[in-house]
């Protein structure tokens with residue numbers, strides 16, 4: 001395994017050297033064979049015991065140089081100047097067949113200098129949850145970090161109860177977070193901040209002119225656009241990230257940190273499941289507002305490079321453009337879900353009408369959009385009036401109806417990782433310490449836009465409509 005270390009080579013200010021723990025009995029539980037292949041690791045698909053040693057910390061693979069990355073972050077609105085990887089080890093970067101540079105990071109691999117009071121570990125269920133949810137998002141077409149494997153450690157992890165321990169290996173186009181910029185800005189380390197900016201531009205936004213005077217402003221604008229896209233994609237499928245702290249906001253625009261994430265069933269923008277999110281700060285319908293807020297924090301961090309009046313005004317212009325840019329992207333996304341090909345004045349109201357009815361009658365979000373796509377005649381009667389307006393809007397041109405249907409099929413999944421199914425599969429996995437249930441579930445999740453033999457089994461709605469469902473952070 002030939003790792004490169006371009007991030008680590010930025011210098012010691014960016015990380016702490018850290019050796020992963022070495023668990024006594026690493027066992028491979030989940031392996032992402034297609035991802036392994038794209039990383040040139042196909043050989044490991046046939047050597048589970050070597051894969052388990054490599055991706056648990058027991059053995060350092062190839063030219064890996066494990067480090068824990070430094071970052072800060074605003075958590076629930078409050079700034080913490082030093083977070084960093086307290087239970088993760090970056091191994092380095094691998095090049096994919098198609099020339100992309102991807103980072104591999106162990107999570108749950110033991111304490112580092114950033115652990116504070118944490119034990120550096122990860123329990124089995126959250127590790128498997130990260131694997132399932134990131135694969136599901138990837139298959140749904142949502143930008144996301146991915147998971148290469150989950151290895152059980154054979155060691156206990158103490159939370160409210162004793163859990164089996166595990167390490168999940170994350171694959172990300174980078175681990176640079178808004179909080180990484182905040183880390184250097186808050187220390188007044190303009191040299192590292194500028195280095196980080198150049199690096200992030202080269203790695204994620206190579207089309208930008210890195211020598212332009214306003215490169216930081218352009219960068220902010222591009223990061224914002226990707227975050228707008230990300231949140232709209234989350235809303236398209238009803239994903240609630242659950243802990244959109246600035247340390248969980250990746251500069252690449254990928255979904256990162258699946259700790260307390262969940263899916264919305266019944267449509268309600270106030271939906272929130274995270275046990276610690278008492279105010280609903282990270283509720284489904286708040287995600288746009290929060291990303292806007294997070295982008296303002298990124299702007300503030302970048303201002304540590306240049307806080308001239310001119311530059312400040314430029315940053316402000318970008319931040320102020322958020323709502324308009326978001327609204328545009330949001331409506332475009334929903335036009336696809338509704339099969340609307342061109343743009344008409346009343347589209348926004350048409351959409352609002354549907355969402356209102358769904359909320360009022362407690363209808364399942366994904367199920368309704370799937371029915372709209374596949375079997376509009378099966379929609380509940382409370383939608384009849386709305387449906388007439390929608391059909392009128394679609395018109396009756398057969399060719400364009402086909403085009404509408406194609407748009408909708410690509411935007412409205414038949415399969416999402418519903419909370420109660422995720423929990424049932426996790427419970428089964430923990431009880432048996434085998435991957436059977438997870439693999440079955442993944443098979444369905446990996447084809448979210450087509451009906452397969454097992455789809456129905458994993459798409460049934462929860463009897464209680466997710467009432468009382470709770471998720472947990474950092475466990």
Ligand SMILES: Nc1ncnc2c1ncn2[C@@H]1O[C@H](COP(=O)(O)OP(=O)(O)OP(=O)(O)O)[C@@H](O)[C@H]1O
Pocket residue numbers: 083084085086087088114115116117118119120121122243247248256257258259473474475
């Ligand atoms: N068990 C733990 N031991 C040590 N540090 C931890 C532990 N759990 C979380 N942390 C640290 O607390 C901070 C916030 O945790 P958070 O839950 O957002 O991240 P995470 O799930 O560990 O990782 P990531 O954001 O990389 O997916 C991070 O600095 C993280 O490393």
Ligand SMILES: [Mg+2]
Pocket residue numbers: 247248257
């Ligand atoms: Mg995190």
